[in-house]
Amino acid sequence: QSALTQPASVSGSPGQSITISCAGTSSDVGGYKYVSWHQHHPGKAPKLIIYDVSDRPSGVSNRFSGSKSGNTASLTISGLQAEDEADYYCSSYTSTSTLVFGGGTKLTVL
């Protein structure tokens, strides 16, 4: 159960687009459609922004999109806004019926 691999940090200017990668294996990310992304502002509950690789919960901005290629999933945020500054975590279902999170990515809006 190794954590999924995310970059520790990414940054972008308002209005720009950024992409956060989430690398796993064929036993987790590559093997299932159950990849999700959470946005976490410290001190608050994590917020689900993408589930099942690319679906958005109702109420989540369409500036957030998800995709997957092979063993790597990606979260793209377009039209960056100041309030997007947060920690982002991917997670995946695994072949042992467990879940695994990525290490988290700190997004800085410059």
Next chain:
Amino acid sequence: QVRLVESGGGVVQPGRSLRLSCAASGFTFNNYAMHWVRQAPGKGLEWVAVISSDGSNKYYSDSVKGRFTISRDSSKNTLYLQMNSLRADDTAAYLCAREIYPGGKAVGDYWGQGTLVTVSS
């Protein structure tokens, strides 16, 4: 509205035990699998355990397997985490969370506020 409220955290010595609770309301508890997730100070989210909607299936992370037990009481709409043989690296805020949708294989959008467990002599 959906509400999850954890309790039971505190300071405990290494090797001792603690039981966390998570009171659920605002949804049909018996329809959803429930998860425990933890976050150590200054660290990221770490998945801990899941229990199926009917309580028949339970899965754990390697880091807690054999020491922690997840359970649920449908009559009380409450989720539990029995933590034995606690270690310093179990120090974290423990959060309960509902699965995204029945059978959804992921943590969803409803989380508790967390209860802090500190393992220290």
